[in-house]
Amino acid sequence: MKLVYTQENRFDVSAMRTYLESHGVPSFLKNEFSSSIMGEVPFFSVWPEIWVADELFEQAKRLVEEAQSDESTASEQDWFCHTCKENNPATFELCWQCATPLK
Numbered sequence: 301m302k303l304v305y306t307q308e309n310r311f312d313v314s315a316m317r318t319y320l321e322s323h324g325v326p327s328f329l330k331n332e333f334s335s336s337i338m339g340e341v342p343f344f345s346v347w348p349e350i351w352v353a354d355e356l357f358e359q360a361k362r363l364v365e366e367a368q369s370d371e372s373t374a375s376e377q378d379w380f381c382h383t384c385k386e387n388n389p390a391t392f393e394l395c396w397q398c399a400t401p402l403k
């Protein structure tokens with residue numbers, strides 16, 4: 301597992317998780333309730349963290365960067381199909397040639 305995103309705002313973290321999952325990247329949340337159980341706990345105590353499997357880290361990192369770049373300046377990168385080696389646009393979630401999922 302690797303840490304891919306952490307933010308003091310739980311709602312931002314939650315939104316990021318949803319974003320990752322919508323792109324086929326399952327994630328694991330740590331410290332989800334640490335800042336909210338008592339309501340009075342300082343924000344900086346422990347931030348919620350999004351962790352992903354090692355093999356999904358690069359993809360997750362890219363998605364996080366895309367989400368943070370506010371799409372206007374999104375630097376979308378092409379990806380290469382691991383089955384047929386075809387080059388695919390970043391907007392494709394399946395290989396256009398052989399339909400292998402990006403992940």
Ligand SMILES: [Zn+2]
Pocket residue numbers: 381382383384385386395396397398399400
């Ligand atoms: Zn392919």
